[in-house]
Amino acid sequence: MPEYDDNNIFAKILRGEIPCDKVYEDDHVLAFKDISPQAPVHILVIPKGKYVSIVDFGAKASPEELKAFFSAVETIVSEQNIVSEGFRSIANTGLNGGQEVPHFHLHLLGGKKIGPMVSK
Ligand code: AMP
Numbered sequence: 001m002p003e004y005d006d007n008n009i010f011a012k013i014l015r016g017e018i019p020c021d022k023v024y025e026d027d028h029v030l031a032f033k034d035i036s037p038q039a040p041v042h043i044l045v046i047p048k049g050k051y052v053s054i055v056d057f058g059a060k061a062s063p064e065e066l067k068a069f070f071s072a073v074e075t076i077v078s079e080q081n082i083v084s085e086g087f088r089s090i091a092n093t094g095l096n097g098g099q100e101v102p103h104f105h106l107h108l109l110g111g112k113k114i115g116p117m118v119s120k
Contacts, residue, residue: 002052004103010046010101011050024072026068029068039114040110057104073089076108088110
């Protein structure tokens with residue numbers, strides 16, 4: 001597991017050093033619009049804790065952080081009205097997963113048919 005890099009862009013957003021288009025925040029979770037949206041709704045949900053990936057989060061997060069994260073997802077998709085028509089959630093991980101930002105984030109994509117699960 002790579003070490004957490006405090007200079008990653010989401011760490012800077014969490015420290016308030018660069019802005020984000022916030023859609024949700026609580027003690028453990030921040031969610032904001034993706035700067036390069038791939039769908040009408042494209043939101044990134046991140047824990048405030050320093051977790052590199054979904055693996056790191058699953059291994060080290062407290063029960064409170066885990067609960068807060070998935071409760072936040074439920075709140076966000078409900079507020080965005082994408083539950084009934086469906087949406088896709090993606091957690092790119094590591095090199096083969098194409099993860100660009102090494103702070104765990106869950107993409108929520110909706111508002112249109114998202115298309116094939118994996119492009120060839
Ligand atoms: P991933 O490839 O899963 O690591 O995705 C990183 C995502 O972060 C991409 O979809 C980018 O468009 C998005 N992103 C990068 N910088 C920012 C930013 N400053 N604010 C919002 N989204 C960003």
